[in-house]
Amino acid sequence: PKSLEFIGRDAFEGCSGLTTIFWNATQNVDISYDYDNNHAFKYIQNQITSFIFGDSVEYITDYLCVNMKNITSFTIPKTVTGIGRNAFKNCTSLTSITFKGERPTDLGDDIFEGVDRSIPAYIPCGTKEDYEATWWGLGLYNYQEIPEFTITVSSQDTIKGYAIVNKYTCEEIEILATANEGYMFIRWSDGSTDNPRVLELTKDSIIMAEFAPRPTYTIDVLFEKDYGNVKGAGTYQHGDTIVLVATANEGYEFKQ
Secondary structure, eight states: OTOOEEETTTTTTTTTTTHHHHHHHHSEEOOOBBOOTTTSGGGGTTTTEEEEEEETTOOEEETTTOTTTTOOOEEETTTOOEEEETTTTOOOTOOEEHHHHSSOOEETTTTTTSSSSTTTHHHHHHHHHHHHHTTTTSOOOOEEOOOOSOOOEEEEEETTOOOEEEOOOOOOOEEEEEOOOEEEHHHHHHSSOOOEEEEEESSSSEEEEEEEEEEEEEOOOOOTTTTEEEEEEEEEEEEOOOEEEEEEEEEOOOOO
16 A cells, blocks of 8 residues: 555565565555565565556665566656665566656665666656766666657557557657558558558557458450460459560560
């Protein structure tokens, strides 16, 4: 709960099925720890795969996520004003971390000890200079600005095709739909048929790509066999390029 103040030693011992923690404590929580361990989570550190911070969190406790080696990412809410020492020590599987705050938080010592310092640290647009100046020499250094708003792109049917965010800036994003073999892109879920498509980032959005089977057409070619032959007739799908080759018999020539 938001009012959490204390967690006892070995509190979660034997909780073998626990893999996700939602942490919403507002203030610094009293947890027993030493240089190597957070003793509240000691027995479940290696099974936690997701540690989610709620929007009420203002301070991340010392050693809070130490040795959680199966977590690949954290998102730090904009409400956080401080991160305690060794908070993410030895989270060796981290591939990224996202900071929602417009300004860098206060950092304790050795927060990212044992973590690859080159992993992307995603920060709000326009804050890179401040983060680099404030956190120089203290933590991560691969800061990447991301837009304030998120556009989630998906396919209505992944058998028919897929959709991706092709590229983005802090102001706009380009999305791309690609049909699988035998299918064609029809439209986006909001009715637009542009593909690729550039969107201005003004709000969080969810957009799906819609696909349909490619229509088939039969191409018949009529000719007199005494005069020549034509290859290339058959059944084709919408969008195919068709090559017809007319070959005249001896004594004749192709006219049109």
